[in-house]
Every structure is written in structure tokens, then in C-alpha cells.
Amino acid sequence: MARRIVVLTEGHTNPHTAKTASCMIRYKRDEIVALLDSTQRGKTTGELLGVGGDLPVIGSLAEAPPADTLLLGIAPPGGKIPAPWRAIILEAIERGMGIWSGLHDFVSDDPQFAAAAAARGVLLVDVRKNNERGVARRVGIRSDCLRIHTVGHDCSIGKMVASVELAQGLKRRGIDAKFIATGQTGIMVEGDGLPLDCVVADFVAGAAEKMVLQQQHHEVLVVEGQGSLVHPSYSGVTLSLLHGCVPHGLIFVYEIGRAVVTGVDHVAIPSIGKLLKMYDMMANANFQCQILGIAVNSRRVSAAEAAAERARVRDEFGLPVCDVIRDGADELLDAIVRFRDTARWREWNASPPS
Amino acid sequence: MARRIVVLTEGHTNPHTAKTASCMIRYKRDEIVALLDSTQRGKTTGELLGVGGDLPVIGSLAEAPPADTLLLGIAPPGGKIPAPWRAIILEAIERGMGIWSGLHDFVSDDPQFAAAAAARGVLLVDVRKNNERGVARRVGIRSDCLRIHTVGHDCSIGKMVASVELAQGLKRRGIDAKFIATGQTGIMVEGDGLPLDCVVADFVAGAAEKMVLQQQHHEVLVVEGQGSLVHPSYSGVTLSLLHGCVPHGLIFVYEIGRAVVTGVDHVAIPSIGKLLKMYDMMANANFQCQILGIAVNSRRVSAAEAAAERARVRDEFGLPVCDVIRDGADELLDAIVRFRDTARWREWNASPPS
Numbered sequence: 078m079a080r081r082i083v084v085l086t087e088g089h090t091n092p093h094t095a096k097t098a099s100c101m102i103r104y105k106r107d108e109i110v111a112l113l114d115s116t117q118r119g120k121t122t123g124e125l126l127g128v129g130g131d132l133p134v135i136g137s138l139a140e141a142p143p144a145d146t147l148l149l150g151i152a153p154p155g156g157k158i159p160a161p162w163r164a165i166i167l168e169a170i171e172r173g174m175g176i177w178s179g180l181h182d183f184v185s186d187d188p189q190f191a192a193a194a195a196a197r198g199v200l201l202v203d204v205r206k207n208n209e210r211g212v213a214r215r216v217g218i219r220s221d222c223l224r225i226h227t228v229g230h231d232c233s234i235g236k237m238v239a240s241v242e243l244a245q246g247l248k249r250r251g252i253d254a255k256f257i258a259t260g261q262t263g264i265m266v267e268g269d270g271l272p273l274d275c276v277v278a279d280f281v282a283g284a285a286e287k288m289v290l291q292q293q294h295h296e297v298l299v300v301e302g303q304g305s306l307v308h309p310s311y312s313g314v315t316l317s318l319l320h321g322c323v324p325h326g327l328i329f330v331y332e333i334g335r336a337v338v339t340g341v342d343h344v345a346i347p348s349i350g351k352l353l354k355m356y357d358m359m360a361n362a363n364f365q366c367q368i369l370g371i372a373v374n375s376r377r378v379s380a381a382e383a384a385a386e387r388a389r390v391r392d393e394f395g396l397p398v399c400d401v402i403r404d405g406a407d408e409l410l411d412a413i414v415r416f417r418d419t420a421r422w423r424e425w426n427a428s429p430p431s
Numbered sequence: 432m433a434r435r436i437v438v439l440t441e442g443h444t445n446p447h448t449a450k451t452a453s454c455m456i457r458y459k460r461d462e463i464v465a466l467l468d469s470t471q472r473g474k475t476t477g478e479l480l481g482v483g484g485d486l487p488v489i490g491s492l493a494e495a496p497p498a499d500t501l502l503l504g505i506a507p508p509g510g511k512i513p514a515p516w517r518a519i520i521l522e523a524i525e526r527g528m529g530i531w532s533g534l535h536d537f538v539s540d541d542p543q544f545a546a547a548a549a550a551r552g553v554l555l556v557d558v559r560k561n562n563e564r565g566v567a568r569r570v571g572i573r574s575d576c577l578r579i580h581t582v583g584h585d586c587s588i589g590k591m592v593a594s595v596e597l598a599q600g601l602k603r604r605g606i607d608a609k610f611i612a613t614g615q616t617g618i619m620v621e622g623d624g625l626p627l628d629c630v631v632a633d634f635v636a637g638a639a640e641k642m643v644l645q646q647q648h649h650e651v652l653v654v655e656g657q658g659s660l661v662h663p664s665y666s667g668v669t670l671s672l673l674h675g676c677v678p679h680g681l682i683f684v685y686e687i688g689r690a691v692v693t694g695v696d697h698v699a700i701p702s703i704g705k706l707l708k709m710y711d712m713m714a715n716a717n718f719q720c721q722i723l724g725i726a727v728n729s730r731r732v733s734a735a736e737a738a739a740e741r742a743r744v745r746d747e748f749g750l751p752v753c754d755v756i757r758d759g760a761d762e763l764l765d766a767i768v769r770f771r772d773t774a775r776w777r778e779w780n781a782s783p784p785s
Binding site: 181281306309343 | 567569636661695698
């Protein structure tokens, strides 16, 4: 039986902070019965987040349709639970709902939540909780599984959405593709994956490599990127993942109008050209990798502005460019399939047998 | 009263694996009474590790001079306790010695060790244990504290030693310098610092930044580097640290004869020239930083070979080059002081007040 989920975004229902909510509504609409934010009561998620159409925004759990799960729908910097949410979480537990969280602050480690959940017999699931302790060894990696990795110029710009759309698009073309989730929202959407940003630093690349080893029976892996190589707080997660998943091809993701780093607003993001050089250099440090295309996120601009930017960037870098939501992913899918058909990547990144 | 330490390297007394032992003997010789390795009994650490002169290698704790601490003296990939060590650790606890460990496998979390230590009233200290949960914000960083950072082409090549020697050399010149320890051995030597490779990935840069904020009353910080930008397992730790400590100047460290990556022997290390370009690009991603010099580790070659390499590299890159142990650090110290005196770095990397 499918879950019936209320998504909690109380006080934070905007597309940026409520990234987890938006993506779950985009990809798991049939499991979600309502969004809870008393400050936006009576609106729809279509109005507030641009996804979900007429999915209702309710003001309290008492107004919710029957539901078995409360999903914490935000991903704030540092991953802390907003203080006003505690009472709502406790009320959900008392109503017999399980809690599904992707925050760094683990709900299952909170004594009050844990006691309430034990008393009521409900589950507290922390998607980020892990005990990964394997180092990357770059051994046993199949040479005929094509690995595509999304990278970008900042956090929260659509790397996960681009990855899901590419994997789904490849599947529609009859290719056995698998989305490899590396963050809390992707894991909730896909039902598997590892939360790399919450792994102990020495083992992040190892965790990425482990997912590749586990899933390389598929023909193509599309590995969700994290952060960016220039994010002052998270660049190391980005590089561990880039080196851990040993990709053959990169899709560079950026958002039009994003000029400064998320959460560190006084730091400017370098130009696309400079970033492409960085990713190219770091991805070719000791394996071979090619940038295959650019996924532009144009949600903040008009269709005409998006089209002009798309043409300009395609022209400047000689790469296929599209907004996977606005334009569909076909231009990038064509590029990935063309690259796959060259077969030359099969000679790249060969690793010793395990 | 000073500690009296027995260093345990049982079965692993070589300069590479016993890095923690070597560095503690180099910098804390007066606190160490013996090295324990039954497979090397009767030799000296001078013979086996090239440090400590006639410091004796003993075959069992029963042979040790009076001592209050057993220090686990290795840093293996993944940081696990070798199985044969368990009996030695338990014997030390029974003899009333505290345990000092830098491994990822925490001795204080081991039920058997914890029970024995509680019964005997001794301390189990895990240098890597931490609960860092702050993200880097790049705020409140003093513009007139000069930050020097050592980086390199691999693990275990002498970044920590170079950092300590540079900080000590600056102090001898009357400059208020502070060594910032970022790994287990450095922390044991200096008595403070944070074990960045054991911090949850999202918070590594934040932990590096925290040390800068805490110590920036000093005139110069020399921040110990970790791993390398091209290490398949640990590159993310390197980049988090590089971006978290916001250095003005880098010292590049490499070892002559090191051609393949530590622990991933089928992967080649790129050339010095390629690595200098990578560090330069990544360190200038969104702040300004200059490579000031090169510390060559020449322990595996003759004095003549070392001198030839030093001249060749100095010529190729136009940078000061020395082996801080063999030649002394003066050439690099001169470069750092010249750079400091230009004062132009004071206009770099300014951050908003906290």
C-alpha cells in the first residue's frame, strides 16, 4: 500500500528552502495528500512552489486527509529542525504518523521525539543517518557501464531534477538507466542512495564508489551531484563525489540569475566558462571525463529570455543546452546517446578487478 | 608533570605506516620512553624510523620503563585497529595506562576497552572524535592575519612536518606564528586542532574556518594540509580545508620518487606542474591566493640527488625549494617573510565582520 504523506514546510514554503517538498511533489505526487504551512493556509502548492497543481496547503494536522507519514520538507543550511516545528512533529507522532526527515539534526536521536514514537509505536526515519566507513579504492569498476554525473555552479539549482529527468528520459528510450541518489531528497524520491554530505569526510568518495559498484549492472548510471566546486562550505563534498563516482561524462547545471553563493551571499560565483574549466581539470586529474552538455534552470526568467540565454550559452561553449523542465531533456539525451555510441569511453577509467 | 608514553607500532614499524609514531618521536621525544613492536625488539627507532636516535624498541609492556600512556602510533587507510593490537591495548589498560588514539575506530566506543578502562580508572582518548556541526560562512576573518597552508601531491609526504617546521622557524625569527593542526598526528604534537578527515562532510570547511577564527589573534597561521586534490579517496577533505582556511599563500609539498597514490597504487599521481595549476585554480576560485614555494621531501634519495632535484624544480617553476629537514626551512621562511612584507595580501580575502 502506498504511503499517504503530509509534507511539512511551516513558515518556509518557497521553492528554494522547500526543495525537498518541491521535488517530492514533482516526483511522488500520488503519495502526497497535503502540504502543511499555517502561514499559507488555503493556497495550493501549484501557486506557492510551481508544482503539484491544486494540492492543498492546510493549516494544521487536524485538517489533513487520512495520512500515515509526516515528511519534513526543507533542507536548510546546517540541516537543523526549526524550533516551531517541534510541536507539530510531536502532534503527528501522537496521531500515529511516522516521521520522515532528511535533516542533519536526527529526529530519531531526539529524546522527546524518540520517547513519543516508542510510546505510540511509529517510526522515525532519518534519511541522512549512516555509518559509511569504506574508503574509495577504485577497484572492480565495470568498464562498460556508462557513468554520467551532474555538476553545477551552486547548491539548489536543479542537479537532482536534471539527474532524474535524464535517467527517466534514457529509460523512455529503452536504455537501462539508473538514477543514483546522493542527497536526502533524491533518496526520498528514488527509495535508495546514500546521503554523501552526512558521511564522515574520509569515506565520502568511498560511499559514492560503493553505489557505483552496487548498481553497475545497469547500462547507464546518472549520478546526482552535490554542491559545487566553488562553494565555500561544501566544495569538498562535490569533489569527493566527482572522484568517487569516476564519471565518463558530465552535465553542467546552472540557474540563470544566480550570481552569489547560496548561504554565503557575499561570495560571487565564478563565470560558467571558469567553472567548466575547473570541472574539466578536476575530473581529468587521474581519469578521463568529458563535459557533454549544459542543463540550464530558467525558472526565474521569461520563455523569451530563457531561449536567448540557451542560444548564447550553446554558442559560447559549443555544447548542447536545455532546461530539462521547460524544454524537456531531449537535447541532452541525444548528446548522451551519441557519446555512448562512440564507445570510446569504454577504454577510459578502467580499474583493476576487485 | 609530563606524560610518559609508550608508542605502539606492533608489526607496522616503517616510516610510512608509522607516521604518527615518527612525528611524535620527532617533536615529543622527551615524553616518549619506548616504542613497542615485538617483531623489531632490541633495535632503535633511529634505525627503523630515522628519528629518535637510540630510543629503544621493546617486545612487551613488561619490558617498558615506567609509563602512563600507550599511544597508538599508526594511521592506516580507513583507520582501523589491527586485530593483534587488542590484547596489547587491554594489557596496557590493566597496567593502569591511558590509551591515546588517532584512529577512526574509536577505542572509547569499544565495549571491551571501555569496560576495562572504567574498571581500572584510566582514560581512553580518541583524538579524531568530534561533533563539529558548523558550516563555513566566510565571515569575521581578520584581514591582517597571514594564512599559509601546506598542500601536496599525496598523503603521508610531509605536509605536517613542513607546517611545524615553518611555524617553528617563523617563531625563531620573532614572528608570532601558530601551527594549525588538522589531523590526528598534528593534534597530538600541538595539543590542539581538529581532525578534519573525521568531521561529517558538510562541516569540514566550517571546522577549518572555526580554527582560523579561534587563532587569528596570531600574526601568521600555518595550516596543515590533508591528502591531495587528486587522491581518489580523500580529495574532498583537501578541498574543504583549502576553501575553509582561506589561505593567502600555499607551500606545495611532494616526495621524490612517489609516483602512485598512497593506498590506490594503480592510480598515477599527476606531474608537479599539473598539480600546481590545480591548486592555483582551486585556491583562486573565489578568493586570492599565491603559491609561495615548494617543500621537497627527499628522504628516499642521496644528498646529491636531492640537491639536483631541488635545483631542477627551482628552475622549472621559479619558486624557492627546500627539504625542511635536510636543508632547513630558511629558503621557504625567507619567501614567506618577503610575501608578508609586501602587505598586498591584506587586501585579499577580506570577509564581512561577524
